[in-house]
Amino acid sequence: MSKIHPPAELDGAALANSLERVVSLLRRLALADGISQSKATTLRTLETYGPCRLSELATLEGVTQPAMTQLVSRLELDGYAERRACAEDARVVMVHLTPAGADLLRRRRDARAHRLMELAERLTADDRAALAAASSALDRLVAAHHTDHHRSTPT
């Protein structure tokens, strides 16, 4: 991999450290909105993919089937998701996002975006531009990981 890179060489260690710090930051911001990371990412997956089989959801989230059974039960108690039967196969449980769940995602996303913008206002215009440029690059980085693992991941 000896290619000619543009000015800025990517330092994996530096990026790993920066991302770890951001992860810690976002984890703490998440605690404030009263829903766990597990619940939030599962709801996001339901929003992205639409109604899913429970086992499919478990695979997408990278957890076991029993773990997803319990997580979906908690989401049902919260009113954010619901189980429905599958007409074609009586063994299958389809998990649906409820309107309340969709609302929660929207509010959570708005709050997070707002907080990030607050923080970004304290940065220089150059830093803000760098973050804007990195946003889509980060998406593609994540997509590269998914390609490795699933070979076909629409997102």
Next chain:
Amino acid sequence: MSKIHPPAELDGAALANSLERVVSLLRRLALADGISQSKATTLRTLETYGPCRLSELATLEGVTQPAMTQLVSRLELDGYAERRACAEDARVVMVHLTPAGADLLRRRRDARAHRLMELAERLTADDRAALAAASSALDRLVAAHHTDHHRSTPT
């Protein structure tokens, strides 16, 4: 990529989504190295700040004192940290990183950096440059958050 960027307005919602996806990605990469996020970030804090009081560590990690008591106990069982008495104040427990803990951090960091570089190789040179530029901007974003919390800047 054209070197001439438009004003590049930062979209908080887009960045929040991108970062959330990266968080999910890193969480899964973390599972592979056999240590929990809680343990890892606590060890990193010890590495950064040096030996800490247990209560100080709890504050830095944003968890309660009882939670840190248990976490430190688990880290001691793992051999990654240890409690020591404080000569000046017998109530105080000082928590130290062990050599094994420092080793673990180094290996973890190397593995993560390596994995990120693997993924980055699948990106365009422009995307890699964008990530490189964003790395330090992300650090400053996190620093802005810390400033808010440690200097009691009202929002």
Next chain:
DNA sequence: TATTGTTATACTCTATAACTATA
């Protein structure tokens, strides 16, 4: 009395193994 830390208890989230129901 205030502080530092631990213990007691309970809830979330996860895993593995054993089970039920359906195909």
Next chain:
DNA sequence: TATAGTTATAGAGTATAACAATA
């Protein structure tokens, strides 16, 4: 027999409240 999901059980990680030891 194989698949989809649940139940049983155990352990990590967290919180609040009550406690012990020291200042």
